[in-house]
Amino acid sequence: MCVKDTYRHKGLRRQLIETLKKKGIRDQRVLSAMANLPRHFFLEKAFEEWAYQDKAFPIGNSQTISQPYTVAYQTILLDIKKRDRVLEVGTGSGYQAAILAMIGARVYTIERQELLHKRSKQLLEDLGLEGVRTYHRDGYKGLPEFAPFDKIIVTAGAPSVPEALLKQLEVGGILVIPVGDVNQKMYKIVRESKDRYSETILDDFRFVPFLKGVTKE
Numbered sequence: 001m002c003v004k005d006t007y008r009h010k011g012l013r014r015q016l017i018e019t020l021k022k023k024g025i026r027d028q029r030v031l032s033a034m035a036n037l038p039r040h041f042f043l044e045k046a047f048e049e050w051a052y053q054d055k056a057f058p059i060g061n062s063q064t065i066s067q068p069y070t071v072a073y074q075t076i077l078l079d080i081k082k083r084d085r086v087l088e089v090g091t092g093s094g095y096q097a098a099i100l101a102m103i104g105a106r107v108y109t110i111e112r113q114e115l116l117h118k119r120s121k122q123l124l125e126d127l128g129l130e131g132v133r134t135y136h137r138d139g140y141k142g143l144p145e146f147a148p149f150d151k152i153i154v155t156a157g158a159p160s161v162p163e164a165l166l167k168q169l170e171v172g173g174i175l176v177i178p179v180g181d182v183n184q185k186m187y188k189i190v191r192e193s194k195d196r197y198s199e200t201i202l203d204d205f206r207f208v209p210f211l212k213g214v215t216k217e
């Protein structure tokens with residue numbers, strides 16, 4: 001982990017926040033969590049320079065840390081209340097999980113690639129972030145032993161909405177998931193009752209694919 005958070009980093013972060021505001025992000029809690037969390041901790045030291053651009057960036061193993069705008073967008077859709085139990089599918093760098101924890105969620109985050117899982121687990125522990133638990137699991141199965149969740153967020157592009165995730169959502173809960181192959185539309189799904197779900201189809205995004213099964217190091 002890159003341990004220093006200098007005035008320069010803080011300045012770059014303030015600029016990033018201004019950029020996000022210009023793009024329409026208004027939620028104060030989300031903006032202040034993003035202003036406080038050093039995104040460069042989540043990238044390799046050599047790529048530090050890139051951390052404060054509003055761009056996705058490679059984190060190894062053909063995966064990316066989501067674009068800051070996308071992190072803000074998905075977080076706002078989740079409408080997090082203090083102590084909400086949130087399942088994140090696709091831990092990746094751990095950045096999105098950290099933002100969710102900083103705005104008060106109790107986060108359960110799962111990652112299919114063992115190496116990324118181990119790295120992000122270590123980083124989140126080093127940051128001393130309370131309220132994030134990490135698991136090496138397949139998102140198509142969710143995390144049944146801790147279900148139901150108040151909110152579920154998927155950070156990889158899913159060809160369709162996995163049945164297991166719909167089942168693991170609390171009644172009244174919200175699932176935010178990008179659906180589509182190469183490009184995705186963001187779906188916000190609300191579990192209205194035990195058997196009824198409503199869905200709203202929102203903007204276009206491009207995520208790395210939601211793949212089946214787990215990989216070992």
Ligand code: SAH
Pocket residue numbers: 063064065066089090091092093094095096097110111112113116137138139140155156208209210211212213
């Ligand atoms: N939320 C991340 C973005 C990571 S990119 C961040 O803030 O950095 C998406 C991640 O989803 C990748 O790390 C990929 O390995 C993971 N992924 C893809 N399919 C998955 C699945 N079935 N289960 C769990 N994780 C999955």
